[in-house]
Amino acid sequence: MTRTVLVTGGGTGIGKAVAAAFLAGGDHVIITGRRPEVLSSAAEELEGALTTVVCDATDPEQLEALRGRLPDVVDVLVNNAGGNREFDGAPPSDLRGLAERWRANLDANLLGAVLTTAAVDKLLGPGGAVVNIGSFAADRGAGSYGAAKAAMNTWNIFLAGQLGPRGVTCNVVAPGYIDSTEFFRDRRSAAFHEERVAETLVGRAGRPEDVADVVRFIASPAARHITGQVLRVDGGVIPTR
Numbered sequence: 001m002t003r004t005v006l007v008t009g010g011g012t013g014i015g016k017a018v019a020a021a022f023l024a025g026g027d028h029v030i031i032t033g034r035r036p037e038v039l040s041s042a043a044e045e046l047e048g049a050l051t052t053v054v055c056d057a058t059d060p061e062q063l064e065a066l067r068g069r070l071p072d073v074v075d076v077l078v079n080n081a082g083g084n085r086e087f088d089g090a091p092p093s094d095l096r097g098l099a100e101r102w103r104a105n106l107d108a109n110l111l112g113a114v115l116t117t118a119a120v121d122k123l124l125g126p127g128g129a130v131v132n133i134g135s136f137a138a139d140r141g142a143g144s145y146g147a148a149k150a151a152m153n154t155w156n157i158f159l160a161g162q163l164g165p166r167g168v169t170c171n172v173v174a175p176g177y178i179d180s181t182e183f184f185r186d187r188r189s190a191a192f193h194e195e196r197v198a199e200t201l202v203g204r205a206g207r208p209e210d211v212a213d214v215v216r217f218i219a220s221p222a223a224r225h226i227t228g229q230v231l232r233v234d235g236g237v238i239p240t241r
């Protein structure tokens, strides 16, 4: 059965790998992002039934426009858009700057997912799935970014309760250190990389495909009784007892 899958921030990194995984399964995939040139280049690279829509996940008007372009049913929503806005510019030197940083990370990593889900809510039906891309930072005290991802985990439980009676599952897939994405910008020195790899139980960094395979599973009929969960894809950095 061909499904319609919406992946926010699907032009690069983890989102692009998620799009590729669903496309390989024959699904129709819609990817969004703020940069048209990034979406065009992803469209050239990815093979299959792909649609690209420029849309900022934090902008209500752009989300309304996106909704107008979607089919009647969205089977899978992957709230992947996000990133650590603390990497932008110098650390804040006053309260105004601190407030901007926190708002930027809460907008990018929490509000974007909340608004996108609300925008497509009525299009989600029985057998559907919402997959929110969280982070192991939610459990590691990583300032405003970790706080935003932790809030996403809590909101996901609420969402699972709201959509569960309609047959829609809601889960968080929480990556650990994934290299080869735009996430770390120019911060990924050799020492930075080695430190993060050393924290894993498997001795390697995660790849976008590691996350994409779990997203595809958790959105599949094989996982229909799993909801309200956080699934870590971090090479064992935070083991579960």
Ligand SMILES: NC(=O)c1ccc[n+]([C@@H]2O[C@H](COP(=O)([O-])OP(=O)(O)OC[C@H]3O[C@@H](n4cnc5c(N)ncnc54)[C@H](OP(=O)(O)O)[C@@H]3O)[C@@H](O)[C@H]2O)c1
Residues within 6 Å of the ligand: 008, 009, 010, 011, 012, 013, 014, 015, 032, 033, 034, 035, 038, 055, 056, 057, 058, 080, 081, 082, 083, 084, 108, 109, 112, 133, 134, 135, 136, 174, 175, 176, 177, 178, 179, 181, 182, 183, 184
């Ligand atoms: N890489 C890691 O180690 C890691 C670890 C844990 C969690 N994560 C999470 O995984 C997700 C994907 O990150 P990534 O590693 O693949 O990094 P990435 O390559 O920077 O991907 C982020 C994507 O989201 C898009 N985006 C950002 N803000 C957006 C917005 N407001 N509206 C629409 N699209 C937006 C970006 O494109 P535009 O700039 O063109 O909009 C980009 O395509 C993020 O939620 C991130 O927090 C990553």
